[in-house]
Amino acid sequence: MTIQFLGKTLKNTMVLASGILGNSRDILERVHENGCGLVTMKSIGPEPRDGHKNPTVIDLGHGMINAVGLPSPGYLNMENEWNDLEKRDFPLVASIYGGSVREYQMVAEFVSSKKPDFIEINISCPNSEKHGMIFGVNPQSSHDVVSAVKKVINVPLIVKLTPQAPDIGEIARACEDAGADAICAINTVGPGMVIDIESRMPVLAFKKGGLSGPMIKPVAIRCVFDIYKAVDIPVIGLGGITTGEDAIEMIMAGASLVGIGSAVRYRGIDVFQKVADEMEAWLSDHHCSHEDIIGAAHKEK
Amino acid sequence: MNTITDQRHIMLRVDEKQLENPEFATLFFNYALPFKPGQFIMVWIPGIDEKPYTISFHSKDRFAITVEAKGIFSQKAIGLNKGDLVGIRGPFGNGFDIKSDGAVAVVAGGCGMAPLAVLVEQLSENTCFIHGAKSKDYLLYQDRFDIERQFCTDDGSFGRKGFVTDLLENEITLGRHFDMVYTCGPEIMMYNVFNICEKHHIPCQVSLERYMRCGFGVCGACVCGKQVVCKDGPVFKSSELRDIKDFNTKALLKSGKDVDLARYFSWRCK
Secondary structure (H helix, E strand, O other): OOEEEOOEEEOOOEEEOOOOOOOOHHHHHHHHHOOOOEEEOOOEOOOOEOOOOOOOEEEOOOOEEEOOOOOEOOHHHOHHHHHHHHOOOOOEEEEEOOOOHHHHHHHHHHHHHOOOOEEEEEOOOOOOOOOOHHHHOOHHHHHHHHHHHHHHOOOOEEEEEOOOOOOHHHHHHHHHHOOOOEEEEOOOEEEEEOEEOOOOEEOOOOOEEEEEOHHHHHHHHHHHHHHHHHOOOOEEEOOOOOOHHHHHHHHHHOOOEEEEOOHHHHHOOOHHHHHHHHHHHHHHHOOOOHHHHOOHHHOOO | OOOOOOOOOEEEEOOEEEEEEOOEEEEEEOOOOOOOOOOEEEEEEOOOEEEEEEOOEEEOOEEEEEEEOOOHHHHHHHOOOOOOEEEEEEEEOOOOOOOOOOOEEEEEEHHHHHHHHHHHOOOOOOEEEEEEEOOHHHOOOOOOOOOOEEEEEOOOOOOEEOOHHHHHHHHHHOOOOOOEEEEEOOHHHHHHHHHHHHHOOOOEEEEOOOOOOOOOOOOOOOEEOOEEHHHHOOEEEHHHHOOOOOOOOEEEOOOOOEEEHHHHHHHHOO
16 A cells, blocks of 8 residues: 655555654654655755753653754755665755745755755744744744745745644745645644752753643644644644554545654654554544545544 | 652662762762663753763662763762752663673773672672773772772782783683673773673673663664664663664764764763
């Protein structure tokens, strides 16, 4: 069984969320070998950036909080990685971010020349002072950045959205109107904060951070439901997906593909194969296919 | 109080500090930490930073870390005193696969002694224990073990003048048989130990170091070839080391940029 997605053939519906592993060709390949149909690189930015000091990632048991802070070598300093990736035999999403429309365009144009299968623009990161999220909460800004990027790339464009948008369906529609080929939702929820009561200090060095993992799944399901209702382009649904049943639920909300991130912590790097197998088993038990259930929760009974 | 130690920090107060030499200090905490030699914890100094440290002393209700003052965090860490508060998460990673009955060699270089110290305490007396450092003052835990140690120093101020690899080769050449070699120290040293082991068909376990963030295998900061050092390691066996093409060649900076090891370590030691 393979899946067609924006003209590319994927071995299954599993997607590696941006920011998880994704730091080198070798590890992306290992994720692919562990049952992931589509892998995403860590977000690439306009300048070299170290990200925040530690603590940057804390497991809260029911999910995680992180403020890694968009570390990136900078798009012009990744020659080795691009060379390694040129020889890949797995489909790849290059995720990018910027601080202005011009920066998004600059990075996107260069990255497009490196021929990833897709480009994802992160207009939703809560963990930097000046990057990303501002574009994802306003329909006009979303439209501007998507149409600017779309003009300079020649691979399909995925837009990663934030649940902080007051009306995520409206943002998705603005992106679709501007030429986006797919929507990816959701980025982390929040930002939130955890305070250590002994030291009386926020635990994360950046103080606040995005929430992920099982605790955000209901938010993710609702967002994907709203996006599916608002647009015709396909949706990559993610946020707290840990099991095959979670993935089925996400597909019923309207996702064509399902992303996994934090669950790598809870079930290991082979979580992709586990979830894919669990999905297959559920679909076979219920005598239906993946296509049959996309958006199934929208049907009025 | 939180008792699940690998999630949010457990806040502990320093119970005792031992200065090992001008640059090394061992910090003791009274806490029953579940732990296996070779694993590590993330140590948070509120307001400063958080870094991975291996456990260098472990008993039922007490443990310690040994810190080498190299950068901002570690300078601060060796300046901590009894009663100061730190947060810990962990233990993380796999730890050593312990052969408590076989003939083994333990090869320690500099502060690579820290994880091996708790390992040695679980090994039989039939252990060849080799310890090297730049000079006499840097040979950690000089009176700690029942097992006899062979020492070497770069400057000859204690033990033989030379490298741990010379002592290991020497033992093997003299006909001593080993079922396993454990090593921790500078990466070039571990690479040389690994190569000696390969030449003589001896299985080997090496403890690698890379810049870390999460500690549990999701963020990707510490990837080394196809391995995630914090989760799949930090201890790797010969069969894995043969396939890690970044072993002794490449590491990622904080930005994720891959650089040669010389550049990586000059950054790490700032």
